[in-house]
Amino acid sequence: GAVVSQHPSWVICKSGTSVKIECRSLDFQATTMFWYRQFPKQSLMLMATSNEGSKATYEQGVEKDKFLINHASLTLSTLTVTSAHPEDSSFYICSANPRQGQNSPLHFGNGTRLTVT
């Protein structure tokens, strides 16, 4: 079945540094990828939609200059948390769909636990 790989699975960084999270579709091409954020014991909140070949669409309240998204190819999307602060500590999850994705469920990565100290 379709697999989405997310890397790293966890990362600790110092305040003020930047962190890049990768989301790869391993056996299918993904024209669209979604980035979600999950605070402890809460639900998944959509941050942005990235489309291959165009700019990402950010949800209201998400700072696009802070959370840089690049859909570099049909199998890779990256989320860069720039100048990270402790309040950015969270669980980030990406999801992707097969290229001809009607009636197909989204496939999720295993998430990245970001801790900013």
Add this chain to the structure above:
Amino acid sequence: AQSVTQPDIHITVSEGASLELRCNYSYGATPYLFWYVQSPGQGLQLLLKYFSGDTLVQGIKGFEAEFKRSQSSFNLRKPSVHWSDAAEYFCAVGGLDSGNTPLVFGKGTRLSVIA
């Protein structure tokens, strides 16, 4: 606007007992419905999905869910819970082209299983 309501934040059941997790949705078009399970610190695993056809859908790990359009519900059930079922469960709704539109998630229901 699309929304998903999971009325129960936390449910505790005894091992071997039956389980029902509630999910109500609001969606302006034909909904596509999903249940995911998440263990602590882990990603999401798809339990089952409903797109069309038979309103009772079977999933993995012995779970099933029933789509009731008249009640805008998609409740998850399991006849006999195992201790390993303890996790967070999320109901989600998507659109016709579920691959190109994001899912909207409920707030989740945490399931605890006691001996």
